Amino acid sequence: MACMHDHSCEDHDCSSNWSLYKHIDLSKVSALNEAVPGSVKSVFKAWEHRLNFSEGYLESNDGDPELLVFIPFTSDVKIKSISIVGGADGSSPSKMRAFINREGIDFSDAQSMQAVQEWDLAENTQGMLEYQTRYSKFQSVGNITLHFPDNFGGDTSQIHYIGFKGEATQLKRDVVATIVYELMPNPSDHKTKAEGGGGFSHVE
Numbered sequence: 159m160a161c162m163h164d165h166s167c168e169d170h171d172c173s174s175n176w177s178l179y180k181h182i183d184l185s186k187v188s189a190l191n192e193a194v195p196g197s198v199k200s201v202f203k204a205w206e207h208r209l210n211f212s213e214g215y216l217e218s219n220d221g222d223p224e225l226l227v228f229i230p231f232t233s234d235v236k237i238k239s240i241s242i243v244g245g246a247d248g249s250s251p252s253k254m255r256a257f258i259n260r261e262g263i264d265f266s267d268a269q270s271m272q273a274v275q276e277w278d279l280a281e282n283t284q285g286m287l288e289y290q291t292r293y294s295k296f297q298s299v300g301n302i303t304l305h306f307p308d309n310f311g312g313d314t315s316q317i318h319y320i321g322f323k324g325e326a327t328q329l330k331r332d333v334v335a336t337i338v339y340e341l342m343p344n345p346s347d348h349k350t351k352a353e354g355g356g357g358f359s360h361v362e
Contacts, residue, residue, distance in 0.1 A: 176204075176205035176241070176321045176322070176323050177204075177205075178231075178235055178237070178321075178322035178323070178324050178325075178326065179202045179203060179204065179321065179322070181231045181232050181233055181235055181326045182202050182229055182230070182231055182232070183230045183231060183232045184199055184202060186228075186230045187199050187202065187227075187228065187229055187230070188227075188228045189216060189225060189226065189227045189228070190225070190226040190264065190265060191218050191219055191222060191224055191225055191226065191265075192216055192217065192218065192219075192225070193217045193218060193219050193220070193314070194214070194217065197214050197215065197216050197217065198216045198227055200213045200214035200215060200216070201215060201216050201317050201318060201319050201320045202229075202320060202321075203319065205321060208241070208243055208285045208318070208319040208321060209243070209284070209285060209318070209319070211318050215245070215316055215317060215318045216316065216317040216318075217245075217249075217314050217315065217316045217317075218314045218315040218316075219314070220313055220314055221313055221314075222314075223249075223251075223306075223307075223308055223309040223312065223313075223314060223315040224265060224305075224306065224307050224308070224315070225251070225305075225306040225315050225317065226263065226264070226265060226268055226303065226304070226305050226306070227303065227304045227305075227306070227317075227320070228261070228263070228301065228303050229301060229302050229303070229304070229320075230300065230301040231299065231300060231301060231302075231326070233326045233327050233328070234298045234299060234300055234326070234327045235299050235322070235324055235325065235326045235327070236293070236296060236297050236298075236299065236324045236325050236326075236327075237291050237293075237296040237299055237302070237322050237323070237324040238290065238291060238293055238296070238323045238324045239288040239289055239290045239291060239322075239323045239324075240254070240256075240277075240288065240289050240291065240304075240320070240321065240322055240323075241282070241285060241287065241288045241289070241319065241320070241321040241322075241323070242254060242279060242282060242289070242317060242319070242320055242321075243282055243283065243284075243285040243317070243318045243319035243320075244279070244281060244282060244283065244309070244315070244316055244317055244318065245283070245312070245315070245316025245317070245318065246283055246316075247312055248309060248310040248311035248312035249309055249310070249312035249313075249314055249315055249316040250279065250281045250282065250283065250309055250310055250312075250315070250316070251279055251306035251308070251309050251315050251317065252278070252279055252308050252309050252310050253276065253277070253278055253279060253306065253307055253308055254276070254277045254279055254289070254304055254305070254306055255268065255273035255275075255276045255277075255304070255305040255306075255307070256273055256274050256275050256276075256291075256302055256303070256304055256305075257271065257273055257274060257302070257303040257305070258274050258295070258296065258299050258301075258302055258303075259298075259299065259300050259301060260301075260303060261301060263303045263305075268303070268305040268307075269307075273305070274292075274295050274296070275291060275292055275295065275296075277289045281310060285319060285321075288321075288323065296324070298327075304320070
């Protein structure tokens, strides 16, 4: 479902609403089929800079419009909606599919796996549309993979901005991982019954 961004940002704090870009682990963001390696990182920026294309944009290889973008976060986030600003002349993506907390997805996986949600996109060159998520399914998002299988007829697909509206948790992901690790028993701390002459040789 697409919603029109139909108010003045001078009266609404849009930059704050779309601030999840600050929680993206930009060094680990990647894209498959990008024409310029690393260019995907240029599409994550503040809302007010979404139409500033001077720092580059993501474009697929010539003759192949499909793109797959992996976006990890530094803390778990809740995503309410997504905004995509595409290129002109048919190069905007026409469809978007989302996978949550799945690393290492390639095109074959994306084409065969069931997405958490799919959207039919409009040509949104001015960044005035946002696509609502099924919010209950977009809780505790550690990473999200966005699959753009096609565009509106262009030889390549172009994406100038990807924005996420939502909120982040307080705990960073590395802190959470440390806590989980500390809570897990260390087998070296427990002698097995076999070592003591018992009948079991493995600690579950």
